[in-house]
Amino acid sequence: DAKTTQPPSMDCAEGRAANLPCNHSTISGNEYVYWYRQIHSQGPQYIIHGLKNNETNEMASLIITEDRKSSTLILPHATLRDTAVYYCIVRVTGTASKLTFGTGTRLQVTL
Amino acid sequence: DTEVTQTPKHLVMGMTNKKSLKCEQHMGHRAMYWYKQKAKKPPELMFVYSYEKLSINESVPSRFSPECPNSSLLNLHLHALQPEDSALYLCASSRGGALNTEAFFGQGTRLTVV
Numbered sequence: 001d002a003k004t005t006q007p008p009s010m011d012c013a014e015g016r017a018a019n020l021p022c023n024h025s026t027i028s029g030n031e032y033v034y035w036y037r038q039i040h041s042q043g044p045q046y047i048i049h050g051l052k053n054n055e056t057n058e059m060a061s062l063i064i065t066e067d068r069k070s071s072t073l074i075l076p077h078a079t080l081r082d083t084a085v086y087y088c089i090v091r092v093t094g095t096a097s098k099l100t101f102g103t104g105t106r107l108q109v110t111l
Numbered sequence: 112d113t114e115v116t117q118t119p120k121h122l123v124m125g126m127t128n129k130k131s132l133k134c135e136q137h138m139g140h141r142a143m144y145w146y147k148q149k150a151k152k153p154p155e156l157m158f159v160y161s162y163e164k165l166s167i168n169e170s171v172p173s174r175f176s177p178e179c180p181n182s183s184l185l186n187l188h189l190h191a192l193q194p195e196d197s198a199l200y201l202c203a204s205s206r207g208g209a210l211n212t213e214a215f216f217g218q219g220t221r222l223t224v225v
Binding site for chain 1: 115144153154155156159167199201203205213214215216217218219
């Protein structure tokens, strides 16, 4: 599995954009980048994923660099309910492939 | 329906007890997963089932015994656990067979071993 590196914690003011970085310098050409988040004591929640193009959905945007060695998850208007641990994961190939969590970034959204 | 249902939500068991955790999904997913999560740590993969067959066992002790009786159900049988096995146990499912499919997680069973 490609390893990912994320800052352990970040703060963001409510209403502002939260930009969460992730390094995955050993990613292989056919591995996708996934983002999940886990709000306290709940199961992880899927946010978004991508291969090499930027992606956007109703929750967030994912920006992947051209060399695919890093990515940024963007929450355009963070709210208090976005306070969570955010995990950047590189998905291994396989019929039922592993989803291996790193240590993640604890995002605290404040008033 | 994008729900993965885990029961029970909470479980307290003694070290000599036998208990089971249950996970159910009705999304037609053919890959199902068990994770263990200790406090303030990321989820750790335990087992992966693909098309009802065990495909990945992450060197989990034999006191944890998974079972996939059909494509919608996943059980985790527990026997002779230790207090350090107390954790949040998470179940997940995904479509399987394809690379870029998201996994859906249940809310977990919080297990306490006394």
